[in-house]
């Protein structure tokens with residue numbers, strides 16, 4: 001996508017052929033800064049500290065993290081160490097494990113001298129593949145949007161967190177259909193949940209929709225149910241950090257509440273996701289997906305730009321009040337109207353997913 005007229009992906013290889021560059025998402029929307037990742041520790045910290053975030057981008061960054069590790073030291077010891085350390089950087093988005101497994105399977109049988117080149121090549125392929133997958137999710141989602149019967153003179157979508165191009169390599173998952181609808185001339189408008197505590201909606205989704213010229217309005221997380229009751233939401237669309245074999249969807253904390261409100265109000269609730277987000281090894285999302293417990297400080301403090309242009313962090317809790325911060329929740333498949341993938345749209349069920357991915361029929 002373009003930033004002030006210049007096309008960007010969220011991750012790319014620098015001119016030197018070794019350094020990986022990313023957009024620092026912790027500084028958006030107030031500053032656009034590109035960071036260099038020069039070694040595997042940089043890649044691990046970028047994932048852990050959410051300089052890069054969003055399930056598909058986490059996978060891409062992990063793939064390049066393995067390449068950086070092989071550039072440092074292509075030994076078996078480093079291969080094993082990089083795999084383990086990168087895997088521990090964030091627990092919920094399964095794209096991380098998918099990318100690491102892919103790279104390890106490729107690299108382990110190779111002689112060390114060939115690992116560096118092979119790792120960079122595969123990381124670049126994963127990025128290119130992600131762009132194409134997300135473009136297709138957008139096309140499949142656009143076909144759904146065209147069939148909607150909006151209640152007013154615009155099509156009102158509601159989204160949670162950031163599942164746009166910043167969360168992927170390009171296009172986004174949930175936002176790809178929105179961009180394609182907008183580009184096709186449909187009168188689409190997006191209600192953007194602010195997405196406390198880290199505000200990915202207010203800071204990232206609003207920023208990227210604004211840069212692309214998509215009409216949008218940021219709302220407090222608690223406003224969605226009210227808007228749905230008053231006919232102001234035609235469909236909800238979100239991304240996923242991990243989707244189980246039977247179609248349970250794990251995504252940013254608060255997604256589940258939106259799905260409940262959507263069900264109560266007859267609003268379709270769609271999830272956009274690429275195949276590496278499907279965890280075929282598990283079925284029951286509530287019981288089996290590890291939920292990231294993040295720092296209480298994300299709840300107790302807010303950071304933003306002051307009227308004078310500086311950045312400030314302020315406390316919003318009484319001193320001494322503890323805070324809890326589960327990072328994701330699980331929306332059971334029964335609340336999901338459809339899964340939008342690169343292969344098409346299916347019911348959120350094992351049968352629905354297997355109809356699109358028959359090669360997984362024999363998996364555990």
Ligand code: MRU
Pocket residue numbers: 053054055056093160161162163164167168172173174200238239240241251252327
């Ligand atoms: O904690 P984050 O910002 O990495 O959470 C991101 C999300 O919850 C996204 O919705 C999800 O990763 C899908 S991204 C296309």
